Amino acid sequence: MTDVIARRGYRGESNEEAIEAIHNELDGLWEDASFVPDLDRMTFATAVIEAAANIVQHALPVAEKPVEIDVDICVRPNRLVARVSAFNAREPFAEDMQASMPDADAESGRGLALIEALVTTVTFEREDGTNTWILTRNT
Numbered sequence: 001m002t003d004v005i006a007r008r009g010y011r012g013e014s015n016e017e018a019i020e021a022i023h024n025e026l027d028g029l030w031e032d033a034s035f036v037p038d039l040d041r042m043t044f045a046t047a048v049i050e051a052a053a054n055i056v057q058h059a060l061p062v063a064e065k066p067v068e069i070d071v072d073i074c075v076r077p078n079r080l081v082a083r084v085s086a087f088n089a090r091e092p093f094a095e096d097m098q099a100s101m102p103d104a105d106a107e108s109g110r111g112l113a114l115i116e117a118l119v120t121t122v123t124f125e126r127e128d129g130t131n132t133w134i135l136t137r138n139t
Contacts, residue, residue, distance in 0.1 A: 006032035007074040014056050014067040014086065022052050022071050033075040036139060044080045044137045047118040048073060051084040051133050054111045059089040062129045078139050085132040092131055 008025040012018050026045045030036060052071060059067045068087040073080070086092075116122050119137045126132075 003076065005075045005077065007072070008032075009070070009072045011068060011070040014059055014069040016056065018069050019049065019053055019056060022049060025071070025073065029073055029075065036075060036080070040080065040137060040139045043118040044082070044135070047115045047135050047137070048082045048084060050111050050115050050118075051082070051135060055084065055086045055089070055131075058092065059086040059131070061088050062090050063088065080137045080139060082135045083132055084135065085130055087130050089129065089131050091126055 006029055008029040010018065010021050010025050012021065023045075026048065030041050048071065052069060055067070055069050059069075061067050065088045067089045070083075070085040070087060072083045072085075074082075112122075115133075115135065119135045121134075121136045123134045124131070125134070
């Protein structure tokens, strides 16, 4: 497995404060990995925040426990990787994940398509009440 050069993370209640904390973790990551090009930083950070915001806005609890968000972000040689997870969450969709842009006048529904446009790969895993999006961007 490729060496991790820098790593940051966050875990907490899925709310607006989590988004600010994740922004701060990303800022710290770029300080630790200042060699990452600005374009890669910007696009990857946007994808990570979009995935986290999607959890905050849309994830529903599977039981009485609230949804928790966990973000693990690392810099590897030639690759940025983020695991964005929603613990204690219902499965977000019943059918295959389809990323497409909605009509121009739609007010939502662009998140997954935006994420896919910003990173190299997006995968989804569901295990034991946890939804995890794995975002990678080759640098």
